[in-house]
Amino acid sequence: MKDLRTQVAIVGAGPAGLLLGHLLRQHGVDNVIVERRSREYVEQRVRAGVIEFGIANFLEEVGVGQRLRREGLTHHGVELRFDHQTHRVALSDLTEGKTITVYGQQELVKDLIALRLGDGGEILFDVEVSELDGLSGPQAVVRGKGLEDEVRIECDYVAGCDGSFGVATRSVPASALRRHERTYPFSWLGILAQAAPTTEELIYARHERGFALYSMRSPSVSRLYLGVPPTDTLEMWSDDRIWEELNVRLTTEESPKVNEGPIMERSITAMRSVVIEPMRCGRLLLAGDASHIVPPTGAKGMNLALGDIRVLASALVAQLLEGDERLLDAYSATCLERVWRAEEFSNYMTQMLHPSDDDFENGVQRARLRQAVTTREAATVLARNYCDLNGL
Numbered sequence: 505m506k507d508l509r510t511q512v513a514i515v516g517a518g519p520a521g522l523l524l525g526h527l528l529r530q531h532g533v534d535n536v537i538v539e540r541r542s543r544e545y546v547e548q549r550v551r552a553g554v555i556e557f558g559i560a561n562f563l564e565e566v567g568v569g570q571r572l573r574r575e576g577l578t579h580h581g582v583e584l585r586f587d588h589q590t591h592r593v594a595l596s597d598l599t600e601g602k603t604i605t606v607y608g609q610q611e612l613v614k615d616l617i618a619l620r621l622g623d624g625g626e627i628l629f630d631v632e633v634s635e636l637d638g639l640s641g642p643q644a645v646v647r648g649k650g651l652e653d654e655v656r657i658e659c660d661y662v663a664g665c666d667g668s669f670g671v672a673t674r675s676v677p678a679s680a681l682r683r684h685e686r687t688y689p690f691s692w693l694g695i696l697a698q699a700a701p702t703t704e705e706l707i708y709a710r711h712e713r714g715f716a717l718y719s720m721r722s723p724s725v726s727r728l729y730l731g732v733p734p735t736d737t738l739e740m741w742s743d744d745r746i747w748e749e750l751n752v753r754l755t756t757e758e759s760p761k762v763n764e765g766p767i768m769e770r771s772i773t774a775m776r777s778v779v780i781e782p783m784r785c786g787r788l789l790l791a792g793d794a795s796h797i798v799p800p801t802g803a804k805g806m807n808l809a810l811g812d813i814r815v816l817a818s819a820l821v822a823q824l825l826e827g828d829e830r831l832l833d834a835y836s837a838t839c840l841e842r843v844w845r846a847e848e849f850s851n852y853m854t855q856m857l858h859p860s861d862d863d864f865e866n867g868v869q870r871a872r873l874r875q876a877v878t879t880r881e882a883a884t885v886l887a888r889n890y891c892d893l894n895g896l
Contacts, residue, residue, distance in 0.1 A: 506653045510536045511824055513646045513659040515633050515672055517546050519609055520792035520809040521665035522616035522627075527566060527817035529625060533824050536657055537620070537627045538648060540666075546629075547617065550696055550769060551609040553721055554706070554803035557602040558895025559810050563612075571615055576607035577720065582890065584877055585709040586870065590756045591877035592705075598880070598887035606706075608721045609806055631655050636662055636675040640786040660787065661820060665809075667793040668778065676785045686851075688775035688799060690715070690858055693730045693741055699765030701726050708801075709754050710857045710873065716753035717801075718762060726763065729800075731858050734774060743767055775799045775854065777847055782836040783812075789835060791816055796843045801857060802850035804893065811894035812839050842894060849889040 512528055514521045517539035528535045539546060555563075555572070563569040580596040580603055596603055620627060633648040639662070646657040664672020673681075692715075700723060707718035715731030728750055732741075751761045778797040783790045792809030815838055819831035856872045875882045 506650070506655045508536055508655070508657045509659070510534045510657060511660050512536075512663055512820060513538065513644070513657045513661075514663045514665060515636075515646065516664070516666035516670060516792075516794075517541075517613075517617070517627055517629070518549075518665060518667070518792065518809070519612050519616065519806055520813050521663065522613060522620065523563075523566075523568070523810060524663055524665065524791070524813045524817055525620060525625065525627075526568065526616060527813065528820060529620070529623065530566065531817075531821045531825065533821060536659075537625075538631045538633055538646065538655070538657070539627060539629050540632045540648075541629065543617065543627070543629050547610055547614050549610055549613070550721075550727075552800065552803070552806035553606050553608045553719060553727060554807075555605045555607055555612075556807045556894055557599075557604065557892045559807050560605045561895075562810070562814060568612070568615055568619065572605060572607045572612065575611070575722075576605040577722075579604050579606060579705050581705050583703070583705055583707040584873060585707060585754065585756055585759075586711075586873045588756050590758050593877065593883055593887060593890075595887045595891050598884045599891045602891040604803075604891055606720060612806075628655065633666070633671045636671060636788065639675065639788045644787040660824065662788045663816065663820075664788055664790045664794045665792055665813075668797055670794055672788060672790060672794045673780060676788065680785055682781050684777075684779045684781075686777040688777075688854060688858070689734065690731045690775060691734045691736065692717075692773050692775060692800070693732045693736065693738075693746070694771050694773065695728050695746060695767050696721070696769040697726050697728065697765045697767050698724065699726045699763045700724055702760070702762045707754060708853075708857055710859060710869065711753035712859055713749070713753060715858045716750055718750075718754055725768075726765070728762070732772065736772060738770055738772060741770075746770075773800075775801075777851060779840070779843060779847060781840055783839055784832070784836045789816055789820075789832075795839075796847070798846055798850040799854045800850075801853040802846065803890065804846040804850050807894050808843060808846050811842060815839055845889075846893055849893060 701720040791812040
């Protein structure tokens with residue numbers, strides 16, 4: 505049995521859990537991070553890639569943004585393609601110079617892991633947490649099993665940063681939570697390709713055959729998505745079919761075909777929106793995907809999670825070092841106001857860009873798109889939410 509005592513036990517070594525551990529250590533708050541996967545797995549897990557202006561600045565302020573600034577791709581606009589035409593939304597012009605940074609989630613995870621281990625901290629990889637006890641009592645206990653030992657961690661608080669299917673959310677009685685959920689009638693087929701980006705900025709395309717998104721991860725790697733029926737499987741999509749469909753949906757009269765290359769990874773992800781509230785249950789604090797899911801159309805998932813951590817770290821420091829629990833008491837309400845704004849924006853982008861079987865809905869979608877590219881007021885709202893929703 506590996507028996508530990510700490511102030512905060514953090515379940516999950518994704519960006520949220522790792523950043524929380526880093527911020528708490530900066531303030532002298534002892535913490536342990538537990539992750540069910542291996543270090544190799546979490547450092548190669550490809551997920552989000554767009555970091556908002558305010559979140560990028562925050563990461564730099566707390567000592568995590570050096571490589572992000574050096575290697576991340578700074579974008580001043582995005583393209584919207586519909587009705588076979590290309591329109592650019594000038595993000596920086598509409599937001600007093602704000603930008604987005606394209607930097608893969610797995611790269612941020614690598615930075616945070618290296619920082620923690622280099623600073624003498626520990627991460628318990630390959631530990632499956634099975635139980636959270638004492639969440640309503642004077643001390644919480646985290647129990648799990650590693651490759652060799654049982655693990656028991658006694659702590660003041662547990663931070664659940666282990667995603668929507670993790671043990672943290674499952675540990676709260678259903679009667680204590682309110683779950684709001686929407687499932688969309690389509691999925692995303694995503695690929696990671698060894699192909700140089702065709703353009704310098706992200707492309708969101710609404711085509712009569714479906715949605716497409718063109719993004720990038722580096723000067724030599726592209727990340728692309730296709731909207732597909734929820735019943736589709738990877739076996740139905742050969743490499744040739746994927747590239748053919750991407751070119752059909754993304755090509756316009758002004759723009760050439762996309763650069764193609766070997767596909768390194770592929771997956772199909774269901775599109776859904778979820779909000780679980782409250783985000784605090786006694787000594788358990790939920791953060792990131794453990795409490796909320798947004799469809800990736802608005803590029804808000806990782807940004808929301810890191811925004812939660814910015815609030816949660818300050819609240820835990822105030823309580824554990826100063827005995828002031830006011831910020832912790834307000835944690836859920838503070839975060840949920842921002843979470844619902846992100847849900848609204850993500851839903852807006854998703855519904856606007858995915859063609860429907862309903863002709864009336866298709867007409868509404870095109871009207872919204874035309875308004876976004878011809879009306880400064882509408883374009884400004886889109887740009888502000890896209891660039892810096894978590895900093896508004």
